[in-house]
Amino acid sequence: MISCKKSYLNLPKKDLFEEVIRRTNAYKKAHPEAEVIKLGVGDVTRPLPLIVVEAVKKAMDEQATEEGFKGYGPYEGYAFLREAISxxxxxxxxxxxxxxxxxxxxxxxxxxxIPELFNYETVALCDPVYPAYVDCNALEGKLGEFDFEKGAWKKVVYLPCIQENGFVPPVPSSKVDLIYLCFPNNPTGAMLSKEELQKFVDYALENDALILYDGAYEAYVEDEYPHSIYECEGAKKCAIELRSLSKDAGFTGLRLGYTVMPHELKIDGVEVQALWRRRLEAKYNGAPYITQKGALARFSKEGKKEVKALISYYKENARLVSEGLKEAGFEVYGGVHSPYVWIRIPHEMTSWDFFDYLLNELQIVGTPGSGFGPSGEGYFRLTAFGSRENVLKAIKRLKEWKKK
Ligand SMILES: Cc1ncc(COP(=O)(O)O)c(C=O)c1O
Known part of the structure; x- marks a missing residue:
């Protein structure tokens, strides 16, 4: 008899961003005249680089010709793009x-x-962090039960990233198998130095652990900080790196990213990438050709120039949000290596109460810190992905509110 997996049934009903959208839409329905400024869900707003758009169009035109038509591509992606990334x-x-x-x-x-490839018992993750890691492990029943009082999964080893430790997670003090690291961090905007990152690599090597290093925001890293975990000694033996063009070249809708699995990364003497290839053959038919052509254009000289301009735009927004909030008297973090600004909630309110308060009083949408993990309670995330105009309006509203 077929039945539903208990782990699916037991998952908290809504994902964080769905809940943010639900509450925002409910408010807008009740107040159609209100001008709501969205600095909540981390989606980009600027158009795609022109060179990417041109490349996608050209690739689409090729599809209309007998010589240029492409059907299924390689599971792992076209060599032209992998070579450009290399x-x-x-x-x-x-x-x-x-x-x-x-x-x-x-x-x-x-x-x-990726975790589907392995048997593992314990997962460690930065707290707070991008919630997808917890959700997907919870779906597979890897995290035990959810403690609603603490807002935490019983079997997760949370690595607190809080003001007291400069938002730098401690290396696990117990033995863990799988470690998710996300730097620049979503949501705190914090970055690890090479020395701090090396400690995690050393831990993983000593404890036969695997690191999943999410570098979705690599393009925002200021130069003296590591752009890749492979800058650390030994990382190729214990780490997989994930990179995305979403927050880099605006591909949140177009969709393209990449995962690095070095040959040196072996578990039980087996190259992890061999297992991954086998999984791809079974479950995946490759990213679209036209998108990969768009991504290739992103790595051209002109593409890099356009991406640099995009990142500068969002970084300037982040700077304006940070400075504006500081002037208004808020305790502010992040916003330098990242499009996210992380603020301490000024009153004794939960982060969801602060969300409702800001929406109702100032018509500003942010994201409650508790949605990113238990240590996120008491904090709030604002994104720099809005338009300049909206960012300036939001700061003005916050400053005026603080004066009252
Ligand atoms: C840390 C982090 N990783 C991954 C993603 C998702 O990236 P993609 O659009 O490539 O699926 C996000 C999106 O917000 C993110 O913040």
Whole structure:
């Protein structure tokens, strides 16, 4: 008899961002005249780089010709794109071969699917962090029960990233199998130095643990900080790196990312990438050709220039939000290596209460810190992905409110 997996039935009903959207829409329905400024869900708002759009159009036109038509492509992505990405690593002084790169339709799926390859008992993650890691492990029943009082999963080893430790997670003090690291961190905007990151690599090597390093915001990293976990010694033996074009070149709708699995990464003597290839053959038919052509254009000289301008736009927004909030008297973090600004909630309110308060009083939408993990309670995330106009309006409203 078929039945539903208990782990699916027991998952908290709504995902964080669904709940943010639900409450926002309910408010808008009740107050159709209100001008609501959305700095909540981390989606980009600027158009795609022109060179990407042109490349996608051209690739689409090729599909209309007999010579240019492409059907199924390689599971791991076209060589032209993997080679271009390999060259990007090379320019940063790192050696990542094109056959260590796997193209995907964005990294959310891989961050959830890669653990399917392994038997493991304990998962450690930064707290707070991007909630997809917890959700996908919870779906597989890896996290025990959810403690509603603490807002925490019983079997997770939470690595608190809080003001007291400069938002730098401690290396696990017990033995764990799988470690999710996300730097620049979503939501705190914090970054690890190379020395801090090396401690995690050393831990993983000593404890036979695997690191999933999510570098979705790599393009925002200021130069003196590590752009890749492979800058750390030994990382190729214990870490998988995920990168996305979503917050980099605006591909949240177009969809494209990539995962690096080095040959040196072996578990039980087996190359992890061999298992991953086998899984791809069984479950995936490759990212679209036209998207991969768009991604290739992103790595061209002109593409890089356009992406740099996009990132500068969002970074300037982040700076304005940070400065504006500081002037208004808020305790503010992040916003330098990241499009996220992390604020301490000024009153004795839960982060969901503060969400409702800001929506109702100032018509500003942010994201409650508790949605990213138990240590996120008491904090609130604002994104820099809005338009400049909306960012300035939001700051003005917050400053006026603080004056009252
Ligand atoms: C840390 C992090 N990883 C991954 C993703 C998802 O990336 P993609 O659009 O490539 O699936 C996000 C999206 O917000 C994110 O914040």
């Amino acid at each position: 060259k990007e690593y090379e320019e940063k002084g790192l050696s990542v071969a094109s056959d260590e790169i796997f193209i995907n339709d964005g990294i959310k799926e891989d961050s959830g699917n």
